[in-house]
Amino acid sequence: MRAFATLVDRLTYTRSRNAKLDLIAEYLRTTPDPDRGWALAALTGALDFPAVKSGTIRNLLTERVDPVLYTLSRDYVGDTAETASLLWPAPEGETPTDEPGLSEVVDLLRAMTRGSVMTELPKLLDRLDANGRYALLKFATGAMRIGVSARLARVAFAQAFDVPVDAVEEYWHGVDPPYPTLFAWAADGADPPRTDLVPLFRPFMLAHPLEDTVVSMDDYAAEWKWDGIRVQLVHVNGETRVYSRSGDDISATFPEMAEALDFPAVLDGELLVRGTHQGGEQGGAASFNALQQRLGRKTVSKKMLREAPAFVRLYDVLLRDGEDLRELGWAQRREHLELLMDRLDPERFDLSRLIEADNFADLAAIREGARDDAIEGVMLKRRDAPYIAGRKVGLWYKWKRDPLLIDCVLMYAQRGSGKRSSFYSDFTFGCWDGDPDAGAELLPVGKAYFGFTDDELKWLDRHVRQNTVNRFGPVRETDKSLVLEVAFDSVHESKRHKSGLAMRFPRINRIRQDKPAHEADRIDALKALVRD
Amino acid sequence: MNTRALPDFSWLSPDPHGIFVAPCNAWIDPSKPVETALVTHGHADHARGGHARVFATRETLAIMNLRYGAAGDEIAVPLREPVELGGGVTATYFPAGHVLGSAQILLEHGGERVVVTGDYKRRPDPTCEPFEVVPCDVFITEATFGLPVFRHPPIAGEMRKLLYAREQRPDGCVAVGAYALGKAQRVICELRRAGYHEPIYLHGALEKMCGLYEELGVPLGALRSATGIGKDELKGQIVLCPPSALNDRWSRRLPDPVTAMASGWMRVRQRARQRNVELPLVISDHCDWDELTQTIRDVDPAETWVTHGREEALLRWCQLNQRRARALAMVGYEDEDD
Numbered sequence: 001m002r003a004f005a006t007l008v009d010r011l012t013y014t015r016s017r018n019a020k021l022d023l024i025a026e027y028l029r030t031t032p033d034p035d036r037g038w039a040l041a042a043l044t045g046a047l048d049f050p051a052v053k054s055g056t057i058r059n060l061l062t063e064r065v066d067p068v069l070y071t072l073s074r075d076y077v078g079d080t081a082e083t084a085s086l087l088w089p090a091p092e093g094e095t096p097t098d099e100p101g102l103s104e105v106v107d108l109l110r111a112m113t114r115g116s117v118m119t120e121l122p123k124l125l126d127r128l129d130a131n132g133r134y135a136l137l138k139f140a141t142g143a144m145r146i147g148v149s150a151r152l153a154r155v156a157f158a159q160a161f162d163v164p165v166d167a168v169e170e171y172w173h174g175v176d177p178p179y180p181t182l183f184a185w186a187a188d189g190a191d192p193p194r195t196d197l198v199p200l201f202r203p204f205m206l207a208h209p210l211e212d213t214v215v216s217m218d219d220y221a222a223e224w225k226w227d228g229i230r231v232q233l234v235h236v237n238g239e240t241r242v243y244s245r246s247g248d249d250i251s252a253t254f255p256e257m258a259e260a261l262d263f264p265a266v267l268d269g270e271l272l273v274r275g276t277h278q279g280g281e282q283g284g285a286a287s288f289n290a291l292q293q294r295l296g297r298k299t300v301s302k303k304m305l306r307e308a309p310a311f312v313r314l315y316d317v318l319l320r321d322g323e324d325l326r327e328l329g330w331a332q333r334r335e336h337l338e339l340l341m342d343r344l345d346p347e348r349f350d351l352s353r354l355i356e357a358d359n360f361a362d363l364a365a366i367r368e369g370a371r372d373d374a375i376e377g378v379m380l381k382r383r384d385a386p387y388i389a390g391r392k393v394g395l396w397y398k399w400k401r402d403p404l405l406i407d408c409v410l411m412y413a414q415r416g417s418g419k420r421s422s423f424y425s426d427f428t429f430g431c432w433d434g435d436p437d438a439g440a441e442l443l444p445v446g447k448a449y450f451g452f453t454d455d456e457l458k459w460l461d462r463h464v465r466q467n468t469v470n471r472f473g474p475v476r477e478t479d480k481s482l483v484l485e486v487a488f489d490s491v492h493e494s495k496r497h498k499s500g501l502a503m504r505f506p507r508i509n510r511i512r513q514d515k516p517a518h519e520a521d522r523i524d525a526l527k528a529l530v531r532d
Numbered sequence: 533m534n535t536r537a538l539p540d541f542s543w544l545s546p547d548p549h550g551i552f553v554a555p556c557n558a559w560i561d562p563s564k565p566v567e568t569a570l571v572t573h574g575h576a577d578h579a580r581g582g583h584a585r586v587f588a589t590r591e592t593l594a595i596m597n598l599r600y601g602a603a604g605d606e607i608a609v610p611l612r613e614p615v616e617l618g619g620g621v622t623a624t625y626f627p628a629g630h631v632l633g634s635a636q637i638l639l640e641h642g643g644e645r646v647v648v649t650g651d652y653k654r655r656p657d658p659t660c661e662p663f664e665v666v667p668c669d670v671f672i673t674e675a676t677f678g679l680p681v682f683r684h685p686p687i688a689g690e691m692r693k694l695l696y697a698r699e700q701r702p703d704g705c706v707a708v709g710a711y712a713l714g715k716a717q718r719v720i721c722e723l724r725r726a727g728y729h730e731p732i733y734l735h736g737a738l739e740k741m742c743g744l745y746e747e748l749g750v751p752l753g754a755l756r757s758a759t760g761i762g763k764d765e766l767k768g769q770i771v772l773c774p775p776s777a778l779n780d781r782w783s784r785r786l787p788d789p790v791t792a793m794a795s796g797w798m799r800v801r802q803r804a805r806q807r808n809v810e811l812p813l814v815i816s817d818h819c820d821w822d823e824l825t826q827t828i829r830d831v832d833p834a835e836t837w838v839t840h841g842r843e844e845a846l847l848r849w850c851q852l853n854q855r856r857a858r859a860l861a862m863v864g865y866e867d868e869d870d
Contacts, residue, residue: 013809015810070849073679076681077681082802182703422806
């Protein structure tokens with residue numbers, strides 16, 4: 001645990017990507033199995049100990065520390081694990097002597113149940129110092145938040161043993177912590193882990209924002225960017241899995257899709273749900289709001305399957321009947337994909353239509369005219385580009401539709417977490433429910449915690465502190481003098497807010513110090529933008 | 533538990549700009565220019581220029597002179613000797629252990645005793661006299677680190693971290709952000725105590741204050757200016773600068789620096805990360821949670837008033853321990869630089 005705690009500590013304070021890679025690679029080279037495998041699992045967010053949750057830690061603490069002092073501390077520190085590591089009362093006798101190793105920690109955490117965790121976790125915490133407690137709690141709850149992405153950890157793994165990172169990515173989804181076969185292959189030159197027997201996730205090819213780039217339509221094909229969730233369907237050996245963009249297996253959430261693919265293939269597309277009220281030219285896709293009702297469920301009711309059935313609008317094909325097509329150019333893969341459509345159930349699959357544009361200006365006009373709510377923008381794909389994992393410059397571009405804007409009034413602010421701990425960075429804003437000069441009131445319409453620069457955040461934080469009229473725990477109510485221009489992708493009816501509206505992807509676009517609060521927009525203006 | 537009767541203290545009024553002592557028309561640590569100011573210590577948020585008459589320790593006056601030039605009427609107050617302020621008010625200054633010259637002020641009027649601490653700490657500090665417990669009816673305290681997560685570790689361990697980082701980087705240097713008054717000199721003295729006798733390099737903003745400390749009898753060993761010398765000379769050295777210089781253009785002159793910061797805030801990881809600190813050194817000139825609560829127990833006042841900081845948590849502690857307490861909501865006292 002000591003070596004892992006030191007690694008976590010050093011990563012926390014290391015800024016440069018290369019220095020982080022060096023630290024992780026060094027750890028992976030010098031730490032024995034299976035400890036290094038468990039550490040790698042922690043860094044990539046692959047661990048889950050069901051008995052240990054953030055709430056468990058809070059309960060443990062409030063049994064030992066006054067709940068009010070705990071809450072004030074947590075609110076200030078902005079991180080439950082760190083708060084707990086600092087507040088944990090040191091056991092008698094000062095320095096702990098029998099620090100557990102990482103594999104022992106894994107065994108103990110796995111053995112914990114909801115019943116035993118309240119007595120077993122304290123014993124483990126008592127064997128560690130503050131740094132060790134922090135590392136342990138981060139490890140146990142699976143949220144490291146030390147500025148290391150899963151990707152960075154895998155790049156470090158490749159660097160540690162001088163193996164190609166693409167190979168690591170490829171094998172990654174077929175191995176489980178503590179990855180004995182992966183380490184045997186990379187560190188000791190054993191055969192690589194087998195990938196042909198399991199429905200493996202292949203990392204997605206991703207797009208850069210187009211921004212000011214102009215491309216030739218001779219080199220690029222255009223298609224709509226649909227507003228669903230990007231998925232990959234993999235069928236191997238009689239089994240189909242549905243993977244989300246991050247590589248999570250979401251087959252159980254969309255069982256109708258898992259049943260729909262019945263031959264060996266890897267397909268890339270947009271998962272949408274059927275909607276009756278929203279045609280669009282291609283027909284049948286409901287808004288993201290409808291899809292959202294089905295996300296994040298471990299099981300799905302028959303009613304849901306009937307009322308909001310899913311389908312996938314296909315963008316690409318990576319593998320088919322055992323043949324890897326990824327090296328082919330996009331145009332050739334597209335031909336393969338079109339040929340596949342006959343073998344697929346039209347209830348469950350359709351083909352993402354290409355946009356016929358003679359030139360870039362033509363495309364811009366078509367994009368401008370798109371009114372379908374299920375369209376998020378336009379994708380541009382280089383016709384000769386192979387399917388390459390990640391975001392490679394110049395191959396794919398996304399050209400999102402311009403956001404909607406509305407002027408709102410800042411109402412409440414809450415302190416953020418992580419690197420924003422201590423800053424008021426979560427903002428609730430509202431619109432007028434009538435004429436503000438005739439006694440109308442502000443109703444909250446949304447909440448945003450990004451969109452601003454670091455300097456703007458400092459400014460907003462100061463504004464909140466200086467213009468607080470009320471405090472409710474971690475939330476401050478402000479004097480409602482500040483107008484914020486809020487950008488958002490769409491707005492929907494919602495029962496969650498008093499205003500009856502909910503925005504999608506709201507972000508603070510601009511601070512309108514120049515605008516008096518009574519000139520901010522009214523609820524009606526927002527309502528007029530509802531499209532479903 | 534204190535059982536003294538509760539007086540009303542109407543001769544003392546906490547104001548957002550300082551504490552006003554009506555019978556003698558004097559202010560304690562006022563944040564605006566006044567006729568008579570009683571100043572606890574030289575930090576800019578407590579000692580401001582522009583007062584007509586200032587009562588402070590000899591060292592605090594010297595610090596104020598260095599920062600603001602001569603004040604109108606300066607009265608050097610010796611420690612532990614009562615001074616008549618008029619209107620039946622007596623002030624006695626006692627050491628606060630915060631920085632050189634820092635004092636708590638005991639005010640007496642009509643048999644009532646009030647102690648205003650300014651800022652203080654209980655840990656040993658080679659640059660100033662230690663805090664003394666002064667019995668009183670009302671104890672007015674700060675709460676900069678008034679949360680139970682703040683527990684400052686022994687300073688010797690932090691010095692070992694600093695010296696280890698220096699050894700690890702023979703071709704670079706360690707740049708330590710430290711507040712110009714107090715923190716910087718304390719870090720230097722503690723480095724000397726840890727056996728480090730190499731020259732220590734200083735940012736220009738620290739040079740004058742270090743000079744004044746030496747004049748006032750605090751030896752700091754060999755000091756050099758970090759300004760106007762080549763990168764090579766700074767290799768393998770420890771450089772002290774104000775915290776604001778760490779992420780500023782100034783630090784570009786340093787050879788491959790490790791960014792360190794000496795501050796009580798460094799106890800919280802995310803705070804250190806926000807400031808891009810690579811080597812957090814938990815060193816504070818304020819009380820940590822245990823010192824704050826222990827001091828209230830030691831002083832055992834009838835009432836505790838909290839000026840600034842994380843007052844909510846300290847009030848909660850007082851409530852849990854059946855002690856009367858209130859928050860004064862003072863403005864202008866910064867605590868971010870400690």
